[in-house]
Amino acid sequence: MACGALLTFWSSGVQARMQPSETPARILITNDNGIEDGRLVALAEAFADAGAEVWVAAPAENRSGFTNYAPATGEGVFRVKSVIMGPRIRAYAVDGSPADSVVFAVTGPMRDRPPTLVVSGMNGGANAGESWIGSGTVGAARTAAAIGLRAVAVSGVPSRPVAHHRAAADWVVDLVRAPIVSELQAPDYVTVSFPELPLDQVKGAVLAPRANRFVDAVAEKDGQSGEWETWTLKPLGISEATPGEDMEVMSRGFIAVATMRVGDMELDRMAALARRADVLPSWTPALAAPSCPLGVGVEDAAAGARVFQVAPDGVAQAIGLKSGDILIQVDETNLVGLDSPVRTMSDALAGKSCGSEVALRVQRNDVVLELTVRRLRQ
Incomplete structure (x- = not known):
């Protein structure tokens, strides 16, 4: 037309x-x-x-x-x-x-x-x-x-x-x-x-x-309130309308x-580019492994691995572990009476990742608690 x-x-x-x-x-x-x-x-x-x-x-x-x-x-x-x-x-x-x-x-x-x-x-x-x-x-x-x-x-x-x-x-x-x-x-x-x-x-x-029509303009700073700056857009001219x-x-x-x-697709150019092998970079992501540690400091004890520190905002704090608690079992691994319960606990947690479900048995004074951890990484 x-x-x-x-x-x-x-x-x-x-x-x-x-x-x-x-x-x-x-x-x-x-x-x-x-x-x-x-x-x-x-x-x-x-x-x-x-x-x-x-x-x-x-x-x-x-x-x-x-x-x-x-x-x-x-x-x-x-x-x-x-x-x-x-x-x-x-x-x-x-x-x-x-x-x-x-x-x-x-x-x-x-x-x-x-x-x-x-x-x-x-x-x-x-x-x-x-x-x-x-x-x-x-x-x-x-x-x-x-x-x-x-x-x-x-x-x-x-x-x-x-x-x-x-x-x-x-x-x-x-x-x-x-x-x-x-x-x-x-x-x-x-x-x-x-x-x-x-x-x-x-x-x-x-x-x-x-x-x-292309509008030529400039943005100029003309004020500030706290962290916020004010910039005013000022047109400088506009191209003539085409008959x-x-x-x-x-x-x-x-x-x-x-x-x-x-x-808004440019199909002709997309088709031409699709015939070439160099138009896109290869996808080789180096993704960091997600980290969601248990968040406790533990030391060997005769009754198991004794908690001496609970990191703030960690999994341990979220599930209610406290300093002085003794970890006596991780899944099916019993830590009581071992020469190195901390090492044994570390081995038991090896291979666990964020999202893994881990069962813990914890002794607090004379009470044994059973806890489930769903976000855990060694």
């Missing part, structure tokens, strides 16, 4: 909209601003009015900048509550990130019939150029695409005036009917960035690659639409 080519007609009202084709039957909508954001509600209502079965799973609170981070998914526990949003819309507030919201929906209430499309947005702040990397809106779409679902992320829709929300939402409905989305296959996904303009000043939508890239077309009043793909 040629960069800068007209994608679809944009209208701030209901006139001159493109002829609709089939609306995806089952839509999952999420965002990163939170489920109460009016732009998400407008989007859900627009798809419901277009005849779609609409599900919403979105963060209970603002989770902007969470990228693909999914803490609830990592813990394996989702805390959610049902939200009343309108007719033909089932909605859940999720105590988690945008990515968590997607995973919850497709593994929970939508598991038996997954969504035919995931739409993330609409939120403010266009995720154009390099800013998409930190976007929770784009992160939710990436998560959906990684799962194997078609996905679109929509950003940059202003919060005011509220009356414009529905116009933007209606255009998104048209967008998902258009070939750029209807022919989409995961792991590809689509991002949409509105320009920072009132919607009645938007000129149209174009396909535009993402700008990769046809998203930042440039947005500056001219156009919506920038880009096709993206999940996965």
Whole structure:
């Protein structure tokens, strides 16, 4: 697709909209601003009015900048509550990130019939150029695409005036009917960035690659509080936008639409490197043996090996050995009456390692104790 080519007609009202084709039957909508954001509600209502079965799973609170981070998914526990949003819309507030919201929906209430499309947005702040990397809106779409679902992320829709929300939402409905989305296959996904303009000043939508503008900056130390220093990042300049890239077309009043793909692997280079034998060092680890000694000083005694010192934080202290205790048996080895009970005990412990289970019989005054050691090394 040629960069800068007209994608679809944009209208701030209901006139001159493109002829609709089939609306995806089952839509999952999420965002990163939170489920109460009016732009998400407008989007859900627009798809419901277009005849779609609409599900919403979105963060209970603002989770902007969470990228693909999914803490609830990592813990394996989702805390959610049902939200009343309108007719033909089932909605859940999720105590988690945008990515968590997607995973919850497709593994929970939508598991038996997954969504035919995931739409993330609409939120403010266009995720154009390099800013998409930190976007929770784009992160939710990436998560959906990684799962194997078609996905679109929509950003940059202003919060005011509220009356414009529905116009933007209606255009998104048209967008998902258009070939750029209807022919989409995961792991590809689509991002949409509105320009920072009132919607009645938007000129149209174009396909535009993402700008990769280098920002020259310097971080300078300008304060300290205790051990912590404060360094302030000061931009020195930014490279010019290249004609046809998203930042440039947005500056001219156009919506920038880009096709993206999940996965940062460079497969061609990896395949070339795999044919060589010298690209990776050999694995010859020299691992130190774990040490978890009994942690006692012992000396020979007629009744066995007498403890005269117990090391702090050692195994002996943990199992309750005390100075003056006499070790009379180690596993099946009896230490009583030997010429060198300490030497015999050392031989009995030879070969034991961390995790070995060793039975000890200990005499304390007139009482014989039986102890089990599970972390022992000679």
